[in-house]
Structures are given as C-alpha cells and as structure tokens.
Amino acid sequence: MAVKHTGKPVSVNPLTVGPSLGGVLAVQGCYRGIALLHGSQGCAAFSKSLLTRHFRDTIAVQTSALQEMDVIFDADRNLEEALNVVIAKHQPDLIAVIGTELTDVSGTDYTAFVKKYMRERALRDLLLVPVALPDFGGSLEAGYAAVVEGIIDGIIQGEGGKTAGKPIAGQINLIPGSCLTPGDVMELKEIISDFGFEVITVPDLSTSLSGHLLTGFSPLSRGGAPLVSLKQMLRSRYTIAMGASMERSARRLQNAAGIPYKVFTGMHGLGAADELLTFLQQLSGVPVPLRYRWQRENLLDSMLDAHFHYAGASAVIALEPDHVLSMANWLGEMGVTIKGLVAPCETPLLRESERTVWVGDIDDAEELGRGADIWIGNGHGKKAAKRAGAAYLPAGFPVSDELGSYMTVSVGYRGAMELVNKVGNLLIRREEARHEGRFCQR
Template sequence: MTVKRFVKPVSVNPLTVGPSLGGVLAVQGCYRAIALLHGAQGCAAFSKSLLTRHFRDTIAVQTSALQEMDVIFDADRNLEEALNLVIAKHRPDLIVVIGTELTDVSGTDYSAFIRKYTREQASRGCLIIPVILPDFNGSLELGYSAVVEGIVDAVIQGQGGRAPGKPAAGQINLLPGSCLTPGDVMELKEIISDFGFEVITIPDLSTSLSGHLLTGFSPLTRGGAPLDDLKQMLRSRYTIAIGASMERPARRLQNAACIPYQVFSGIHGLCATDELLAFLQQLSGVSVPLRYRWQRENLLDSMLDAHFHYAGSSAVAALEPDHVLSMAAWLKEMGVMIKGLVAPCETQLLKEAEQEVWIGDLDDAETLGKGADLWISNCHGRKGAARIRASFLAAGFPVSDELGSYVNVSVGYRGAMDLVNRVGNMLIRREEARHEDRLCQ
C-alpha cells in the first residue's frame, strides 16, 4: 500500500490537531488530574478553547505561562512555580506536564527537572509525569497515545513492575483510542462487563466528559480512572487496546507485568464487532449474551433496508489515522466506493493498510472528493463538503457546531446500526434534493 502526499507550499484548511491537545484530552480520563502545558499562555488557551467547545464542559488544564525572557534564562523557574501553585492550591493526584514547541525547540530539559523536583518533594504524594510533545510532530492521536504510555510507565515504575496483590482473573484493561467518544467508551465497557469481566479503563472519558451534571466548580478532573485503579491494572488478566495507536502502552504492560494484549485496529461496523465479541467469548468462556444477538439481527436488518440507498454511492474521509481506516472498513462493508482517505500524519498502520491514504489537509479531501456523495471529517470540513455538494457526517475532533457529538455511539452493533441509519438518511435527503434540482431546471 502507498501513503501519498500532495506537493504544495502551504496547508489549506488544516486537518492536523496538535499532539499537545491530544495529551490534554487523555489526562481528562484520569480522576483528580490536571494537565500542565509547559509553554506560552496561548498554548493552553488554544487547547482549552477547542476542548471546551467540543465537549461543552470544563477542561482541567494549567500553564507555566512562559515569556520570551523566561525561555532564554530559566524556564525551569516558571515550571517550579506552576507546580508549587497547583499542588498547594488544588492537591491533585496526578499532574501530567506536557511540553510544547516553545520548550522543545529551545532545548529545555524539563524531564530532568521534574525528576529532581519529584525527589525533593516526594512527601507531597502527587504523581508528576513529563511527556515531550512538540506540536510540529504528529497529531492528536500521537499525543493522546504518548500520554497514556507515560501514565502506564509511571505507574509501573512506582510499583516496581510488580502487581499490588494477586492477579485478578476476571479483570480486563481497556485502552480506548482517541477516536472514541465518551459514549463509545461507555458502550465498550458495558459489552466487556456483560462477559463477566471487571473493566479498568485508561483513560476513561466516559465518566469525565460525558456531559454529567455536578455542583460547583473544580479545577481538577471530576471523573475518569482514579490513581488506585491505575495501580490495579497491573493485576489484570488481559489488555484490550482499541486502535493501533494504543499498542505501545499495551506492550508496556505486557513487558512489565506479563499481561497479554489484543489490538483491534478497527471497531466500526459488523465485522469489527463480530471480531470483538468472538474474542470476548473465547477469553471468558461465556456465550454471547442474548441482547447482542438481537442487536446483531437488528443491525443486519438495517443494513438490508439501507443497501438500496448506499449502492453506487461514494465517500471521502479525513480523520486521524486509526479513525480513518476504521471508518473506511465500515464504508467498504456497506458497499460505498471510497474516493479518498486523508490523514494528518503518517503512522505504521497507514503504511500497512490496503487502501491508498493521503497525508494532507481538508483542501486535499475536497480535491479527492469531487463528485462524492458523503464527506466524513471534523466540523472544519463542513464548508468543503458543501462546495462539492456532498452530505456531511461530523466525526472526530473537533465537532463544535453540533450538540451531543461527544455522546454519539458508533461502536458495537447498536452503534453500527445508528451509523447506518444516520448516513442512510443523509443519502436519502441528498437524492431528494438532486431530484428537486432537476425539476427546477
């Protein structure tokens, strides 16, 4: 398979979302945690703004607020002041210090400083993790995965690579990828639990950014996996990673605690869900619960009802690497011709993919998608879809112009059925509009 690039001097309507923002997103899935962006104040403001507009909820993030002279003379001083303030005022269980292009280009060794700071301030009882994520390398998916890997590494080191107790035969680690909404994560947790397993999810956005109402304001995350759960993951029987980008943290657990893992590169559609449930059935020795058998029948019936409208249609998708290939597999399952797949950065999964994938922006998606019936991307692609007269399905990050996108479920049989019907209705409306245009001419 070939990964291709458009040759042009600038990015037009960029698709890339910075990895530091992906890192901040991952931190939101840990309880009483906060992300500390080591850089200029605007770096934190940008991440906080985009995440708040997408989830319509408070986001736990702070900044070391570097100025030009701080970078030149002593960036560590700002970081120390920020850490002292956050710990003294909020007493978090977990702080993830995320670098930005400002600190990484200047050569600031904040990882060494944090190791020194942790040794000197060990009595404060807060886990502090540095993650290097310059914004000029990778995208949201890479940053999200790197922070999860950093958290796993820190927990392993803190426990000396040993589980805090006897192995738990009925416990499963779930590592959901960045392409999953809080609603998707909740659905996966329920599916795995129905096979008799206790699930530890890292990060768990389903209990932190799912739109719940809590009184009062807290600068720390108010949901997600507690630090005690993070330690207990070393006792688990198995690790399930959703998305190829989550294989590295899963491998860390295997190497340190001998916990085997299974990676599901795709999770959208009938075949992907069949694969997941077959694996859970084999792992647990429990038959697939009746509710999922009925959901599968419902999905097959929906696919049969919709195939008249999907037949002969075409699509273009511009999403994060894991997400774009997972959606491409579902489109192929529905008989949709793919005009173009666009991702913001190159990954090993894309290199091994059967489909042709372009590394580029939303302008490239517009070029590839001329004549397409369906466009799938974040909300920044809506105008591009209108220009090529394609139906628009908002997916990925950010989706700031629709309500409830963060609780949409597109995984499992139930999620796949909803996806089939949603897109099918869009194709029906598009065909009706085309007929009306012909009558008016």
Template structure:
C-alpha cells in the same frame, strides 16, 4: 449510474475555476492558495496547509488526561497554547476542561523555563492538590531544547509527592497529531505506574484493561465497557473519558478532571489478566503493559461494523465467564436488518474522508463492508507508532480533500467541523465526524461501536446520503 451529485460537484468546481481564470492574475507570494498551486505546478512538494486538518499533539495529551480522576494537565509553554486548547475542547464536549499552563515568556525561553515550571507545579499542588499532575511539552519548549524530564526528576528529589503521580509527555505540535499525543500521554502515565515496587505478585482473575483510542467518543467508551462487563469481566478503562466528558451535573466546582479512572485503580492495572486495545495507536501502551507486567494483549483496529464487532465478541467469549447476552444477540439482528434496509443507499457511492489515521482505518473498512467506495481519503498524520494507511490515502489537509472531491466527485463528506465549508462549496452532503465537532449537540455521546452503535451509524449515514439524493435527484 452515478447520482448527479457528482456531476453537480464537478459543475460547481469548474464554475469556480472559470471565475478565478476570469479575474486578474495575482502574484504567487501574495496569496497562500496561489503559492500552493505554483508549487504543485512546478512538481514540488506542498509547502503549506491551506485548510488545516491536523490537531496539535498537546490537545491529544490533554484529552487523555481528562479520563483520569482528579488530574491536571500542565502545558509547558506560552499561555495562548493552553487557552486555545481549552476553548477547542470545551466547544466540542460542552463540558469543563481541566487544563493549566506554565505561561512562559520570552526571557523564560532564553534562560530556561525551569523556574516557571516549578512555580506552576507548586501553585497547582498547593491550591488544587491533584492526584495526577502531567506536564505536556509544546513546540516552544521542544525547539528550545529544554530538558523537562531532567527538571521533573530534580523536582521529585526536592518535594515529597505523598503517593501522588507526576508524569511527563513530550508532545511537540510540529510532529504527529491529536492521535499520537493522546497515545503518548497514556504511555507516559503507564510508564510512571508500572514500577518494580508496584509489580503485583498475582493476577486478578477476570480483570481486563481497556485502552480506548483517541477516535472513540465518551459514548463509545461507555458502550465498550458495558459489552466487556456483560461477559463477567471487570474493566479498567485507561483513560476513561466516559465518566468525565459524557456529561453530568455535579454540585460544586473543581478545576480538576471530574471523572475518569482513579489513581489507585490505575496502579492496579498491572494485576489484570488481559489488555484490550482499540485502535492501532494504542498498541504501544498495550505492549508496555505486556513488557512490564506480563499482561497479554489483543489489538482491535476498531469495533465498528458487523465483521469487526463479531471478532470483538468472539474474543470476549474466550476470556469471559458468561455467554453472549440475549440483548446483544437481538442487537446483532437489528444491525443485519438495518444493513439490509440501507444497502441500496450505500452501494457504489463515493465517500470523502478526512480523519485521524485510526478513525480512517475504521471507517474505510466499514464503508467497504456496506458496499461504498471510500476512495477519497486524507489522514491528518502518519499512523502512530507506525504502519500503513488505507490504499490511496494522502497525508494532508482539508484543502487536499477538496481538490480530490472537485476532480472526482463524491456523494458524502466526513470530517471534523472545519471541513463543512469545503463540502458546501462543492455541494456534497456533509456528516460531522472526529474532532472537533463544535456546531452540533451530542458529539460526545454519538455512538458507532458494537452492534447497537453500528446500527445507529448505519442509519445516521444513510439518512445523510438520502438527503443528498433529494437535493440532487438522479
């Protein structure tokens, strides 16, 4: 028997529709929601985003660069683009964010932004001397057709970089999402360091490259590093946001990223024996390491859940020099017990999900493992670099998920903080997940990978489901 939270959600939706019908009709061109409804009623494609879910690719690129030590992302576009990105990331991580802009004006777009970009690079290099400078394009420069890569090639000829890295990632925000922007930026960094002159003569035994996807928190990355290291392996995380965005109190101030993988270690990634990619979006970067440095890779869609974590540990046993630690054997027992304790709370429940593609795949599999039905799911964008979405998934916005949940009912809503109002309107318990989470503390340290992380996620999710049942008793 379905909990009455579904009935309550349907009752609220019907009441809202009744109130809307009772009011005087409005013209479709005067209200965005009416326009969307009119388009849907006419059988056409949705022409607008009512409650956006997608996060700009440039924010994904800036996020990846926070995981590189002494790095400076430079958004080549209007000043407001960088200000918005920095504010959103600061609210989520509650940490200083390294970010600069070329601050283009209207005449720069018309006559070309090369002079503004060179001026920004000169100023940043003179004042801050970053080890890594990365230029990220925006919709403004992509639509105008500016040849940023050609401009940077000319800049390299005129200036001696002194061993520093200058990279470029094309990230128009009218394409893709945070996930693809993050992955493309990692690929751009590797493309710069994987040169013929940097190709190693031999591999370093026991060294592993870890490519963590954009859906992983700093706490998740730290947990994965500890797990891999427990097998006697040396880990290079690219990028490593666990040492930059997890939270630390350093003396002094620097406008550059305060943690992450150092440039010299990034250059040594080509000498690793294996690459482990977590998240399908990171396969492009893993394949780049395979093609340029002959490093085999293993792709894991996620490391959340019993089956996924068992697979991860099984692979590490084949490449590591140490057996599975007793600590992790106990953690697996704790997870099994937590799943047994909470299974009656998950069984048969309908879950509403609105996330990036990789995150959606991970949680879809995990909820099914727990006996729940993640039937209502919306992805921010198509998977990068390609591939299928979970069955029944819509590429859309939070408004689409609200309509689906109102029509079918749901027992739990998982999305970023922008979805909480929709969940409240429908009376559905809400669990913040993804990016951004700006109204909760500890988003950067939340854990959902490995046996320990999955146990914490089981309990966190089960408690939210129980709270919903107490509000709407059967």
C-alpha cells in the same frame, strides 16, 4: 497500497489538531488529574477553547506561562513555580507536564527537571508525568497515545515494576483510542462487563466528559479512572487496546507485568463488532448474551434496508489515522467506493494498510472528494464538504456546531446500526435535494 504525501509547501485549511491538545484530552480521563502545558499562555488557551467548545463543559488546564525572557534565561523556574502552586492549591492525584513547541525548540530539558523535582520532594499519592509533545510532529492521536503511555509508565515505575498482589482473573484493562467518544467508551465498558469481567479503563472519558451535571466548580478533572484503579491495572488478566495507536501502552503492561493484550485496529461496523464479541466469548467462556444477538439481527436488517441507498455511493474521509481506516472498513461493508482517505500524519498502521492514504489537509480532501456522495470528517471540513457537493457526517475532533456529538455511539452492533442509519438518511436527503428542482411546482 501506500502512504502518499501531497508535497505542498503550505497547509491549506489544516486537518491536523496539535498533539498537546490530545495529551490534555487523555488527562481528562483520570480522576483528579490536570494537564500543565509547559509553554506560553496561548498554547493552553487554544487547547482549552477547542475542548470546551467540543464537549460543552469545563476543561482543567494549567500553564507555566512562559514568555521570551523566561525561555532564554530559566524556563525551569516557571515550571517549578507552576507545579508548586498547583500542588499546594489543588492537591491533584495526577499532573501531566506536557511540553510544547516553545520549550522543545529552545532545548529545555524539562523531563530531567520533573524527575529531579519528584526525587527531591519525595511526592507520594501523586503521579507526575512529563511528556514532550511539540506541535510540529504528529497530531491529536499521537499526543493522546503518548500521555496514556506516560501515565502507564509512571504507574509501573511507582510500583517498582512489580505487580501489587496476585493477578485478578476477572479483571480486564481497556485502553480506548482518541477517536472514541465518551459514549463509545461507555458502550465498550458495558459490552466487556456483560461477559463477566470487571473493567479498568484508562483514560475513562465516559465518566468525565459525558455531560453529567455536577454542582460547583473544580479545577481538576471530576471523573475518569482514579489513581488506585490505575495501580490495579498491573493485576489484570488481559488488556484490550482499541486502535493501533494504543498498542505501545498495552505492550508496556505486558513487558512490566506479563499481561497479554489484544489490539483491535477496526472499531466500526459489523466485522469489527463480530471480532470483538468473538474474542470476549473465547476469553470468558461465556456465550454471547442474548441482547447482542438481537442487536446483530437489528444491524443486519438495517444494512439490508439501507443498501439500496448506499448502492453506487462514494465517500471521502478526513480523520485521524486510526479513525480514517476504521471508518473506511465500515463503508466497505456497505459497498461504498472510497474516493479519498486523508490523515494529518503518517503512522505504522497507515504504512501497513492495503488502502492508499494521503497525508495532507482538508483542501486535499476537497480535491480528492469532488463529486463524492459522503464526506466524513471533523467540523473544520463542513464547508469543504458543501463545496464538494457531499453529504456531511461529523466525526472526530472538533465538532463544535452540533449538540451531543461527544456522546454518539459508533462501536458495537448498536453503534454500527446508528452509523448505517445516519449515513443512509443523509444519502436520502441528498438524493431528494438533487431531484427537487425537477418536480413541477404550482
């Protein structure tokens, strides 16, 4: 249909999560990596606080700690000092220098400085990636995608734009979108592996933010894809991108190394799982493993059991662009009427969609969703869902008041069944609460 803007002069209860935070999230999926926010200390503290509350784990973030006089006279000096300290003290394998609104508004050309810094020091065994992510444009999804693209560009440039050896027939690149949890990424890796492929995932949050117990403390990310694996991406047979926002990264690999790619814009529900497994079957020439045939049967049975409770239900969804459309498609499979779709920013995927999507805030979702049965969104919309009278399903980022949200699985047949049952149970509880006052009480 169309992308619509509310035209309000201010944002009420914002849905937008800053792109710099999305960039920090992407770095967590690279082993021994660290994000260096080139800006004030508050920018780094805000990102670190939200990520720590969501994942309930320590998050590696550094900052150049700019103040007013630094920006006026020489912001590069702070950045140089920060880089020197981080490299000398921690010896990271990857540093993403993420610009903030402070440096971008001031016109500081830190990208050129970072390139000069790398050239003068001839850094080896270190990937240094500058990315401009001011908070006045885009959202978490955009920042995450930009950093992933920057990492891939850095790998390509480091290898001179050439593949390091012959292509590996059984190797697949997986580029998961920002809306996928570590649990989702692990599920996708297992599905692809079951067709006989070796999977290189970037960023790989499933081994860094999955809640594993490790002794001691490290200022660097303690899981994710190591640098040597990132370099091996250039030898893969195929690239699978989960989410339209990751297409640019997949295209970079195709342009540099001739690796074909497939983008899955739908990630949730029966149709999306069918599309993924059919593609893997055709690519590998291997029949779909029996476990997934059983999982599909389980999903169909769950959909049949739940359809009485979904009948006549309506929903409002407030999530990042890739996520909002994918969830809307899944609810469409269950016959749910969509009362409103709200995203924090406009993207090519939204412009090409047949659905009407509003670019706005949680206040807009509350207006669109009055009387809706289901509200799907991040933790900031929980109270709005209650005011709208809708059953609330936490999704996206951040979700800080529920345990295990970062390990939920919503992709594949197993994930789709979890979604069907979760929302179905919410609808049952909502219906019970609605009729509770009608029962005679002694």
